[in-house]
Amino acid sequence: MENKHHVAEQGAAEIPQEAFDWYDDYAHGGMDRRTFMKKLGTLVAIGYSMSVLTSALLPNYALAEQVSFNDDDIVASYQEFDSPKGHGSGRGYLVKPTTEKAHYPVVLVIHENRGLNPYVKDVARRLAKAGYMAFAPDALHPVGGYPGNDDKGRALQKSLDKSKIQHDFVAAARFLKSHPLSNGKLGAVGFCFGGYMVNYLAAIDSHLLSAGVPFYGTPAAEPLRKNIKAPLLIQLGEQDERVNKTWPEYEADLKKADVDYQMYLYKNAKHGFHNDSTGRYDPENAELAWQRTLAFFAKHLR
Structure with missing residues (x-):
């Protein structure tokens, strides 16, 4: 590896x-x-x-597997959930520790703009190894799921109604938060499109998230931002001009709403620096960002 x-x-x-x-x-x-x-x-x-x-x-997804799907410390399955305002139903990858507990802190893991690829599934397994129950929905479920190819996945996601996708992730968040094994505190972490979705979930329902970690994601629409109550850990790459230009306005709105937030700008890091399946991967910054993510969730979800 x-x-x-x-x-x-x-x-x-x-x-x-x-x-x-x-x-x-x-x-x-x-x-x-x-x-x-x-x-x-x-x-x-x-x-x-x-x-x-x-x-x-x-991407080369053979590089992204840090936790094997048959690791003895975790158990994974696929779960469906109702999404009446979205595509009717959704499906995702649910991973929990094998150590039996009455309740777990829970984290929604949100993929990029190409469906539930192997990298994002591995992120869910990493969280389960750290003691969380993680759920990674696939926005492409209505069209058959992630097709095994990022180009096709990107085209499929682009073909879907964005508002219905957003409703699907809201439904997924509520499904996970109300799961019988949930402790009632929901975190969310997402990457690129998933980072946007974390910002959106925090803004669309003030009571939904207990903590959000958007990696290089753009903010929710301006009128929604006043609703944000959940603490946020914003992770940005220094060389990500497209996303970073949205930050000053977003930060001003977070301050106006008195949101508890931290923003880290990772030196020389590119958009996608946490994704260890491509050359944009920055091991040192990715590990630092991940340890900060785990510490943030430990503070707010346990």
Whole structure:
């Protein structure tokens, strides 16, 4: 595992920032795959290796498994929940510690804009290893679930009604919070689109979350922000210009609403720096951000 990451990090270190910017634009619908690959071709023309470029920029989920699905300390299953205002029903990956307890602190884990991929499932397992019951819904359940491919997943998620997706995650949060094994305190952590969803859940229902950790997520719509009551731990990468430009206005609204928040800006970190399946992964900053996440949840959920 460490050797694979070392190779990925070395390749990523040689790639110019503009390539990561192109990938971010591509990953968020700003350009199609053909245009993205054409732009990478301009780097190949000046001496970069296409294999190094693609291995650093595109995900390799074999790198992301930190906790095996058959780890003795956890038990995982798939659970469905009702979502009457969304797509009718939803489905997600539920992981809890094998140590039997009457109740667990619970955390909703929210994926990026491409469905419940292996990296996000592994994040849920990491939380279960740390003593939480974690639930990772798949926004793509109405269209068959994550298709095993990020490009297809991204296209499928883009095809769905955004308001219905949001309702699905609200329903998932309520399902988890009211679960018979829940201690009634709900945390949420999300990445990219999932970071936005954490901000949205905090804003759409003041009583839903006990703690939220959005990783490089944009804020909820401005009129909703006054409703935020849950403490927030905001995790941003220094080189994430697209998301970071939304922060000053969001921070002003959080202050106005007297929200208990902390924001950490991770030096030289890119958008997606916690995702250990791509070359954007920053091991040192990702580990620091994760330890802060666990400490934050321990403070507010236990």
